[in-house]
Amino acid sequence: MNKIQVKIYFSLFGDDFPIDDVTEKLEITPTDTYKKGDLIQNRSIFIRKETSWDLGTGYQFSLDVNDQLKQIIGMLQNKSSIINEIKEAYSLECKFFIVIKIEKGNTPALYLDKDIIKFASSIEAEIDVDLYANPYDDFGE
Secondary structure (H helix, E strand, O other): OOOOEEEEEEEEEEOOOOHHHHHHHHOOOOOEEEOOOOEEOOEEEEEOOOEEEEEEOOOEEOOEHHHHHHHHHHHHHHHHHHHHHHHHHHOOEEEEEEEEEEEOOEOOEOOOOHHHHHHHHHOOOEEEEEEEEOOOOOOOO
16 A cells, blocks of 8 residues: 655745735745744744745655646646746745655655656756655564
8 A cells, every 4th residue: 555645845935025926926825835034833943034935735645756746837837937027026946845755665756757847947946855764664564
């Protein structure tokens, strides 16, 4: 049974900018946002150093990260010029985060097809991959 979980999110982030304006221009409701200076949840002594507008899948069982990447890129695909305008107007950066929870040594396919690379390049997005390996059981299974 597949227990591998993948979460993808796209983030527009920078010093301080009007989140509502980004939402209005992209005509997409973000899955998460935070403002510079906000307290980081469950860490009362840490504050956010930037403002962020995020669009993500949440964790999903998957054997191929492209499935989740295509969900997010599908919503953003025709908005590359708007994303670039927003980035320029507010001096923002953007990044795709790929978060994988590995179970019992099993991993999903981790490659980026040419359409994903082309879109990421068109908006000058970085790609960040985080891997979390859950422990094996006592029998190495």
